[in-house]
Amino acid sequence: MVAKLNLDNVLSRFAPCPDKSETSSWKEYHLIAASRIATASELVNMLLPVGVPGKTAKEMLNGLISKKKSIDTIQEIYNNKAVMGMLQDLFDGMDTDLEALSATLEWGEDISRKRNIQGTPLLSYLLSQNAVENLDDAKEQLRKIVETRHKVLTKLAELKEFGEFDAKEWNRSEVDFAHLYLKRIECAATNLDAVLIWSRYINQRSVCHDNGLKTFVNHVENKVLPVDTIGDIFEYVVYRSIGRKIYRQYPELEGFSGEKHDKIRAEFVALDEEIIKLTGKSFAHEINKSKYVPDGVTSYKVSELTELHLLKKEISKRTKHIPIRQLLRRAGKAIQALKPCFMMGPLSVAQYIQQGAISFDMIVMDEASQLRPEESLGAIARGSQLIVVGDPKQLPPTNFFDRLADDSDDDDESEASAVFAGTESILDICQQLFHPVRTLKWHYRSQHESLIAFSNHHFYNGKLIIFPSPFLKNNRLGLRYRYIKNGVYKDRQNMAEAQRVVDAAIEHMMKFPEESLGIVTLNQTQRDLIEDLMDRKVRNIDEAQSFISKWEEQGWPFFVKNLENVQGDERDIIFISTTFGKPVGVDKVRQNFGPISRPDGWRRLNVLFTRARRKIELFTSMLPEDIIIAAGTPAGTRALRDYLDFAKRGILTSTEVTGREEDSDFEISVGDMLRNRGYAIVPQVGVAGFFIDLAVRNPDRPGEFLAAVECDGASYHSSASARDRDRIRQSILESLGWRGRIWRIWSTDWFYNPRRESEKLLNFLEERRAISKTEQIDYEMEEAFEEDDTVIIQPAPEEVADISEPSLPVANEELYVEVGDIVTYCHVDNPEERKIAMIVEGESNTQKYFVNENSPLAKAMLDYAVGDTVPVVVTGVNPKFFIKILKIQRQGQLTL
Numbered sequence: 036m037v038a039k040l041n042l043d044n045v046l047s048r049f050a051p052c053p054d055k056s057e058t059s060s061w062k063e064y065h066l067i068a069a070s071r072i073a074t075a076s077e078l079v080n081m082l083l084p085v086g087v088p089g090k091t092a093k094e095m096l097n098g099l100i101s102k103k104k105s106i107d108t109i110q111e112i113y114n115n116k117a118v119m120g121m122l123q124d125l126f127d128g129m130d131t132d133l134e135a136l137s138a139t140l141e142w143g144e145d146i147s148r149k150r151n152i153q154g155t156p157l158l159s160y161l162l163s164q165n166a167v168e169n170l171d172d173a174k175e176q177l178r179k180i181v182e183t184r185h186k187v188l189t190k191l192a193e194l195k196e197f198g199e200f201d202a203k204e205w206n207r208s209e210v211d212f213a214h215l216y217l218k219r220i221e222c223a224a225t226n227l228d229a230v231l232i233w234s235r236y237i238n239q240r241s242v243c244h245d246n247g248l249k250t251f252v253n254h255v256e257n258k259v260l261p262v263d264t265i266g267d268i269f270e271y272v273v274y275r276s277i278g279r280k281i282y283r284q285y286p287e288l289e290g291f292s293g294e295k296h297d298k299i300r301a302e303f304v305a306l307d308e309e310i311i312k313l314t315g316k317s318f319a320h321e322i323n324k325s326k327y328v329p330d331g332v333t334s335y336k337v338s339e340l341t342e343l344h345l346l347k348k349e350i351s352k353r354t355k356h357i358p359i360r361q362l363l364r365r366a367g368k369a370i371q372a373l374k375p376c377f378m379m380g381p382l383s384v385a386q387y388i389q390q391g392a393i394s395f396d397m398i399v400m401d402e403a404s405q406l407r408p409e410e411s412l413g414a415i416a417r418g419s420q421l422i423v424v425g426d427p428k429q430l431p432p433t434n435f436f437d438r439l440a441d442d443s444d445d446d447d448e449s450e451a452s453a454v455f456a457g458t459e460s461i462l463d464i465c466q467q468l469f470h471p472v473r474t475l476k477w478h479y480r481s482q483h484e485s486l487i488a489f490s491n492h493h494f495y496n497g498k499l500i501i502f503p504s505p506f507l508k509n510n511r512l513g514l515r516y517r518y519i520k521n522g523v524y525k526d527r528q529n530m531a532e533a534q535r536v537v538d539a540a541i542e543h544m545m546k547f548p549e550e551s552l553g554i555v556t557l558n559q560t561q562r563d564l565i566e567d568l569m570d571r572k573v574r575n576i577d578e579a580q581s582f583i584s585k586w587e588e589q590g591w592p593f594f595v596k597n598l599e600n601v602q603g604d605e606r607d608i609i610f611i612s613t614t615f616g617k618p619v620g621v622d623k624v625r626q627n628f629g630p631i632s633r634p635d636g637w638r639r640l641n642v643l644f645t646r647a648r649r650k651i652e653l654f655t656s657m658l659p660e661d662i663i664i665a666a667g668t669p670a671g672t673r674a675l676r677d678y679l680d681f682a683k684r685g686i687l688t689s690t691e692v693t694g695r696e697e698d699s700d701f702e703i704s705v706g707d708m709l710r711n712r713g714y715a716i717v718p719q720v721g722v723a724g725f726f727i728d729l730a731v732r733n734p735d736r737p738g739e740f741l742a743a744v745e746c747d748g749a750s751y752h753s754s755a756s757a758r759d760r761d762r763i764r765q766s767i768l769e770s771l772g773w774r775g776r777i778w779r780i781w782s783t784d785w786f787y788n789p790r791r792e793s794e795k796l797l798n799f800l801e802e803r804r805a806i807s808k809t810e811q812i813d814y815e816m817e818e819a820f821e822e823d824d825t826v827i828i829q830p831a832p833e834e835v836a837d838i839s840e841p842s843l844p845v846a847n848e849e850l851y852v853e854v855g856d857i858v859t860y861c862h863v864d865n866p867e868e869r870k871i872a873m874i875v876e877g878e879s880n881t882q883k884y885f886v887n888e889n890s891p892l893a894k895a896m897l898d899y900a901v902g903d904t905v906p907v908v909v910t911g912v913n914p915k916f917f918i919k920i921l922k923i924q925r926q927g928q929l930t931l
Contacts, residue, residue, distance in 0.1 A: 105129070142166065278786055293781035293792075304762045328372040331365075342369040359387045367393040381406055384414040396420060402603055403462035407432045411461040423465045428494045429642045430602050431459035431635055476500045480605060482649050482772065485513040489681050493674060494641045511547075515652045516682040522656025524616035524624075527560040527853050529656055536612050536654050537568045543608060544573075544582035544593075551591040552582075553606040555598060555643055558629055558851075561614040562597040569595060598630065602642045609647035613675075616656030618854075618888075624661040627898030628672060629851045636671020644678065653682045701782050702728050702746050708793050709744075714800065727768075731800060733807055742803050743768070744796065745779045776803060850923040852896045854888050859922035860896070863904060869921065872896070896920060 079092060090098075109128050112118055119126065122136070143162055152158050160169050223230050243252050251272070254260050260268055282289045331342025340348055345366040349356055356362075363370065371377075371393055379387070381400075390413075398418035400406060403425030415421055466472055478499045481487040491499045517539075522531040536554060543552055554569075556562040573579040583593050591606060617624050630636055644651070662676035697703045697718045706716045706729055713734075720730035720740070733741040768777065778799050785792050852858055857873045872886040874896070879887045886893045895907040901920055908915045 288783055291781070291783040293784040296781065297779070300761045303757065307758055307762055322375065326372045328369050331369065341365045346370065360389060363387055364389045364392045381410040381414045384417065388417060390416065393417065394419070397422065400424065400461065403465070404429050404460050405432050405602065406461045408461050408464055423462055425460070425462040427462055427466065428638060430599070430638055474498070480648055481645070483513040486647050486651060487645060489678055490641050490644050493677065494637065512650055514682050515650065516679075517652055517654050518658065519654060519656045522616045523619055524614065524656065525619055526855070527558055527851075528564045529561060529612070529614050529616055530564070532612050532614065532616070532654055532656050533561060533564045533568055536565055536610050537572055539652065539654070540569065540610060541572055541576060541579055544579040545576070547608075548578070548582050548585065550607040550649060551586050552593050552608045552610070553601075553604060553646065554595045554610045554612065555601050555646065556595070556612045557598050557614040557631065559597045561612055562595055565612065566595045598639050598643055601646060605646050605648060607647070607649045609651050611643065611651060611653050613653065613655040613657060617661075624657055625897060626663055626672070628675060629898050630900075631671040631675055632669045632898065633671065633900075634669065636669060637674045640671060640674050640678065655679060659683060697728070699746070701785065704789070705729060705744060705746060705780060705785070708789075712797060733804070735804065735808060740776070741807065742776045742778055742800055743773055745777060747779070747782055775806075850925065851898050851900050852920065852923055853898070855925070857924040858896055858920060860918045860920050863917040863919055866919070
């Protein structure tokens with residue numbers, strides 16, 4: 036049994052032992068074991084030539100298998116050209132030095148893992164065949180580099196004594212080869228100025244980084260942002276960030292919508308107008324509900340009836356009505372209850388209302404500059420409150436009748452009341468007694484700024500708020516200068532000028548019947564001349580008669596008035612005849628212009644210059660230079676000369692010469708956008724007080740503006756009330772021709788989406804441009820002035836007598852000395868001695884009291900009125916002496 040186990044143990048080294056279950060007897064087992072022994076003997080005999088003592092057959096078999104695999108692997112290596120190219124002569128089959136090869140591979144892997152030398156020449160330098168020698172050389176070079184670097188850092192540290200220096204910042208270039216580094220240092224050494232600039236930049240860059248602008252700086256340094264726009268971009272970013280912060284602080288801005296706000300404004304306008312109408316009706320209702328009409332006394336005797344009973348009796352009568360004064364005395368309370376508002380002049384109040392019969396809660400006086408204090412006090416005494424309305428820059432009450440009644444030589448004001456001293460009207464007194472004086476500044480009668488600009492500049496100190504027109508001055512708007520070259524001033528009239536005015540008036544009536552017309556002259560004689568010529572002209576012209584009838588029915592009748600009587604009137608078109616000019620045979624205009632040359636003459640001109648709504652045509656025989664200005668020239672004469680110059684040259688003001696710039700960056704931004712799109716922009720269009728933010732010129736019509744662009748800037752938020760801001764201003768602009776031309780941009784919408792707002796505005800302008808091309812042009816642009824020298828004076832025979840020898844009543848006009856008048860005067864030094872002189876065109880004759888018109892005495896008196904004190908200058912006589920004009924007698928009205 037022991038022998039069997041030993042045998043199995045030995046045989047198991049060569050082959051597995053059979054399973055016991057496979058043999059049924061020892062004989063069978065013996066046979067199997069013999070077979071196994073024979074096989075093992077053969078195997079041993081085969082392995083003996085290659086066997087190694089001490090090794091088992093199994094170990095030898097495993098060795099043979101490994102050798103076979105090695106031979107196959109070596110052959111594969113020999114057959115792989117890529118591997119053989121890499122191993123080169125280091126591979127020698129079974130004789131290969133594996134240790135050397137392994138060390139080489141490990142060296143290559145270590146070098147390749149060094150990221151700091153990847154992609155550099157050093158990598159290939161250390162992986163070459165001479166790696167050992169190269170390594171030693173690299174170590175030596177590195178030692179030198181470290182040593183040199185230490186020296187550089189030491190020097191850089193020494194440089195810090197001269198200022199802050201960051202070596203890492205200085206050496207942060209993409210390629211840091213030593214020779215390039217040296218080149219940079221040498222460049223810096225030879226360009227110290229640039230180094231200083233660079234150091235400042237680095238400091239500012241650091242500050243920007245500290246303030247959260249690192250991204251912005253990176254964009255600049257990487258040239259993402261254009262260099263020439265860096266400042267604008269930075270400013271935009273800063274203000275936009277500020278704006279967004281403000282929006283976060285004020286949620287109402289965040290939620291603002293221009294479209295929504297425009298709807299609110301439209302609703303406000305409609306409701307405001309409705310409220311005004313309803314308020315008037317409400318007041319009327321309340322007044323009517325609370326009124327009490329006294330019945331008064333009833334009686335069979337008419338003389339005893341009072342109040343309502345008397346009114347009913349008088350209404351039922353057809354004739355024999357009682358006088359108005361008596362009616363108001365007996366039935367005044369009933370009349371006042373039925374009609375609480377009376378509209379009467381001061382003289383009518385005194386005439387018809389007996390003191391104490393009726394009292395009023397409020398007295399309102401209009402045109403108070405023409406109301407004398409003594410005429411006004413009666414009306415004032417009949418009320419408990421007073422409102423006085425007037426313009427102190429316009430005409431005072433006439434003093435013609437005062438001069439007729441005042442024959443005294445001395446003006447003694449010592450006994451006059453201090454209140455009345457130096458005053459002419461009730462307005463003057465109220466300005467002294469009541470403060471503060473409220474001023475109405477809005478002027479919207481004139482539909483073109485040139486019609487009011489002169490008065491605003493010269494008389495109102497530019498304080499009037501004037502609304503600009505969408506049109507430049509043209510033949511249908513503004514002020515037009517028409518020079519009558521051959522006009523002659525004789526006998527207080529100018530025939531050539533009168534005929535030209537009449538022809539122009541007839542032409543206007545025929546061509547422009549939709550525009551009302553008025554004619555104003557500078558004296559009554561010229562007025563009567565023009566009125567007479569008009570009467571003769573219109574008799575056979577149906578269109579002129581229709582024009583006169585039409586405007587008479589509409590309450591704006593055609594008129595011809597002199598300067599003294601035109602206050603309070605207004606018309607679409609005003610023709611002015613300045614009347615004065617060069618006398619016959621004289622090359623100079625007399626430097627006295629009647630009432631205009633008096634102390635308050637400028638007020639008369641102010642009235643005259645502000646009568647027109649659409650246009651003034653100035654017919655004149657004078658050029659501005661015909662009026663000579665000196666130190667003592669009266670203000671009225673100066674104003675006339677300046678107005679002639681303004682009308683001729685238009686240099687005082689025009690729509691776009693304000694010189695004002697945009698009020699805000701918002702307006703500048705909108706204006707720049709429009710200019711970039713090809714539109715011509717005029718900022719701050721206007722004259723005084725009110726300016727349109729941006730006016731867009733019409734590319735197709737040089738004489739007008741295409742649109743007005745309003746921004747919610749200073750002119751918008753400075754309004755005292757929403758009514759002024761959102762309704763009245765726009766309604767006035769629309770009435771002056773801007774209807775359909777106004778576009779508003781809200782700053783909040785522009786801030787959030789300027790592109791969208793720009794497109795909306797540009798679409799509006801294109802629509803306006805298309806509409807303007809279909810609109811009919813009713814005007815032409817005019818030259819600077821019209822010189823009219825084609826007037827031919829050919830009056831009919833029956834006209835000559837009427838014009839050349841006028842016998843017109845002048846009781847209601849001040850007389851001014853002219854050729855042909857008999858003048859009574861005295862020397863101021865000797866007022867008791869009265870003298871007479873008749874001014875003639877011929878030679879002087881002392882016996883007949885004839886004085887030639889060119890004599891010093893005549894020149895002194897011409898064009899002055901009764902009561903005036905004038906100097907007489909005689910050549911060679913010094914000093915000058917003064918005379919006072921006492922009386923003027925005109926041929927045809929002589930009273931002896």
